[in-house]
Amino acid sequence: MTDFNDNCTKLNGYLERFRDTGILNRIGGQDRAGGNGWFETLSPVDASVICNVAHGVAADIDTAATAASDAFAAWRDMPATERKKILIRIAEGIEARAEEIALLECWDTGQAFRFMSKAALRGAENFRYFADQVVQARDGQHMKSPSLMNITSRVPIGPVGVITPWNTPFMLSTWKIAPALAAGCTVVHKPAEASPLTARVLVEIAEAAGLPPGVLNTVNGFGDDAGKALCEHPKIKAIAFVGESKTGSMITKQGADTLKRNHLELGGKNPVIVFEDADLDRALDAVIFMIYSINGERCTSSSRLLIQDSIRAEFEAKLTARVNAIKVGHPLDPATEVGPLISKEHFDKVTSYFDIALQDGATVAAGGQAPQGPGYFVQPTLFTKATNQMRIAQEEIFGPVLTSIPFKSEEDALQIANDTAYGLTGYVWTNDLTRAIRVSDQLEAGMIWVNSENVRHLPTPFGGVKSSGIGRDGGDWSFEFYMEQKHVGFATGQHKIPKLGAL
Ligand code: NAD
Numbered sequence: 001m002t003d004f005n006d007n008c009t010k011l012n013g014y015l016e017r018f019r020d021t022g023i024l025n026r027i028g029g030q031d032r033a034g035g036n037g038w039f040e041t042l043s044p045v046d047a048s049v050i051c052n053v054a055h056g057v058a059a060d061i062d063t064a065a066t067a068a069s070d071a072f073a074a075w076r077d078m079p080a081t082e083r084k085k086i087l088i089r090i091a092e093g094i095e096a097r098a099e100e101i102a103l104l105e106c107w108d109t110g111q112a113f114r115f116m117s118k119a120a121l122r123g124a125e126n127f128r129y130f131a132d133q134v135v136q137a138r139d140g141q142h143m144k145s146p147s148l149m150n151i152t153s154r155v156p157i158g159p160v161g162v163i164t165p166w167n168t169p170f171m172l173s174t175w176k177i178a179p180a181l182a183a184g185c186t187v188v189h190k191p192a193e194a195s196p197l198t199a200r201v202l203v204e205i206a207e208a209a210g211l212p213p214g215v216l217n218t219v220n221g222f223g224d225d226a227g228k229a230l231c232e233h234p235k236i237k238a239i240a241f242v243g244e245s246k247t248g249s250m251i252t253k254q255g256a257d258t259l260k261r262n263h264l265e266l267g268g269k270n271p272v273i274v275f276e277d278a279d280l281d282r283a284l285d286a287v288i289f290m291i292y293s294i295n296g297e298r299c300t301s302s303s304r305l306l307i308q309d310s311i312r313a314e315f316e317a318k319l320t321a322r323v324n325a326i327k328v329g330h331p332l333d334p335a336t337e338v339g340p341l342i343s344k345e346h347f348d349k350v351t352s353y354f355d356i357a358l359q360d361g362a363t364v365a366a367g368g369q370a371p372q373g374p375g376y377f378v379q380p381t382l383f384t385k386a387t388n389q390m391r392i393a394q395e396e397i398f399g400p401v402l403t404s405i406p407f408k409s410e411e412d413a414l415q416i417a418n419d420t421a422y423g424l425t426g427y428v429w430t431n432d433l434t435r436a437i438r439v440s441d442q443l444e445a446g447m448i449w450v451n452s453e454n455v456r457h458l459p460t461p462f463g464g465v466k467s468s469g470i471g472r473d474g475g476d477w478s479f480e481f482y483m484e485q486k487h488v489g490f491a492t493g494q495h496k497i498p499k500l501g502a503l
Contacts, residue, residue, distance in 0.1 A: 003334045010100075014103055022038060023041075026218045027214075029213025032063070035059045036055040041053050041108065041193075041196055043107050043110075044109065044110035045110060046375050058225060060226065065235040065236050067214040067217050068215070069235040071186045071214030075185075075215045076155075076156050080138070084131050086210045090206050092209070094121075094127065098117065098121055098124070099117070102116040102117040103116075104197040105197070106331035110376065111339055112333075113332055114336070119171040120170060123171050126178040133479070137184075138184075139153070145489075148491055148495075149492050150489045152486060152487050152488075154479065155184075155483060157183075157483060158235075158238075160185045160186070160188075161236045162176045162177055162189045162240045163190045163223075163239060163241045164191050167299070175473060179482055186214065190221060190230050199220075236258075238263070239260055239263070240481065241263065241265065242265040242299075243265075248470075265463060267299060267467065268300060268423075268464065269303055269304060270302050270425040271416070273413045273429065273430075274305065274306070275308050277430055279429070279431065283451075284319060288326075290454060291402045292326055292400045296402075303402060303403060304393055306417060307405070309406050316365065319404070323367065323381075328378075328380065347376035350401060353397050357383045357390070360391060360392065366381060367381030367382060367400075378400065381400065381401040383401070384404045386405050388420075410439065414439060423467070424446060424464035425445050427452070427453070430451070461473070461477045
């Protein structure tokens with residue numbers, strides 16, 4: 001209880017300034033009001049107003065894109081070692097304010113403190129990791145041909161737009177912004193309207209670390225005006241987007257006229273396949289962690305459990321007992337495992353699946369109810385006796401809701417796993433090595449973990465196939481997005497040049 005009370009007291013301290021001044025946009029190193037006044041951000045814990053937020057619109061995006069464009073050449077040309085130092089100082093700044101970031105994120109998003117404290121520190125890791133790559137990021141190759149010495153190098157693409165969602169917003173923002181800055185791009189960030197607090201803290205940290213004005217600009221607002229304007233802006237060369245698949249499709253359309261390069265990290269309906277020969281205790285822990293942590297508001301969540309018939313009854317019985325024991329509570333309570341969902345709209349969407357499951361003939365083995373408000377809490381829920389054709393197996397619910405589907409054979413499991421519009425992650429639990437190789441080879445997903453939950457390793461490629469996205473983050477793949485390849489050929493002698501009109 002002491003930790004909980006301490007967290008509440010500290011949060012109140014951190015919120016005071018936001019209550020006083022609201023959250024302004026930050027453009028070219030200056031606070032700017034939004035072109036359309038203010039909107040309110042609410043806490044999912046009790047639906048109370050946290051503070052006012054500048055309501056940015058197309059005109060604000062234009063000012064920010066111009067600031068990012070004006071700042072680009074100097075940032076691009078700053079010696080790599082200098083840019084590296086700034087990125088490391090940003091990481092240090094995040095670490096110094098990690099508790100503040102975690103508490104604000106909990107209050108703004110409903111995520112539990114136990115996960116958000118780690119997410120804040122992962123934001124710092126993202127900056128440190130890409131800071132380490134800054135110096136080599138522009139290096140290329142030397143490819144000799146008979147008459148030319150060909151060299152390649154990479155150059156930053158220019159000012160980019162970063163559009164982020166409300167689930168773990170701080171961590172996801174750093175995941176995009178850190179490699180963009182490391183590449184030498186300048187950024188206009190449009191955070192999710194439902195979770196604007198920590199984006200403001202990030203731009204403050206970045207500027208305090210010495211990031212020149214205009215290199216990172218933050219414009220708050222809604223997707224259909226500020227977000228759309230960012231995608232359409234001619235000075236913005238690329239959009240790094242994380243969000244829903246249907247929004248990803250709009251991002252592509254909106255960027256068509258300006259031939260925007262888009263990186264889309266979208267939704268998922270990820271299978272976790274548990275075979276009878278697996279280490280079932282570890283599989284159980286991982287199955288639970290990958291759908292009920294982060295409130296199930298997680299793109300990589302294993303929202304479909306494919307369980308082999310022979311072990312189904314026992315596995316589901318243990319699963320049900322554990323799901324019923326998950327601690328739902330106030331996000332600032334360090335003991336809380338599941339907090340409230342982000343918003344009323346999202347709460348209505350998630351809870352609508354309780355009826356849909358029953359109508360489609362599934363069984364509600366755990367949860368299936370929402371405690372009395374005012375916050376947007378739902379009970380961790382498990383649907384059993386489901387088929388893969390049901391809506392609860394096909395649609396991304398994006399809450400602490402797991403659908404269990406039985407299978408008989410390996411072929412059966414693969415067919416069910418791949419029978420989805422999405423393809424972000426897959427998880428395979430088996431102690432049969434050749435089966436693990438076969439199944440992971442045939443699973444249609446961008447990322448697969450065998451006998452493991454999702455353990456992120458920053459040098460590895462992160463991204464999805466099918467409706468789960470286009471492009472990869474992580475390692476050098478991030479730089480491929482934020483940079484252009486440039487080829488220069490130097491003649492090594494007097495090779496024959498075709499002579500036209502010279503008879
Ligand atoms: P969303 O698509 O509704 O919103 C994401 C962002 O896009 C917000 O900032 C929003 O304002 C903006 N936006 C909305 N319409 C826009 C438009 N027309 N033009 C430009 N911007 C627009 O997503 P959400 O509900 O905030 O986030 C949840 C979704 O994000 C889930 O589908 C989840 O799977 C996905 N997600 C994917 C990954 C991944 O790495 N694949 C990671 C996290 C979340």
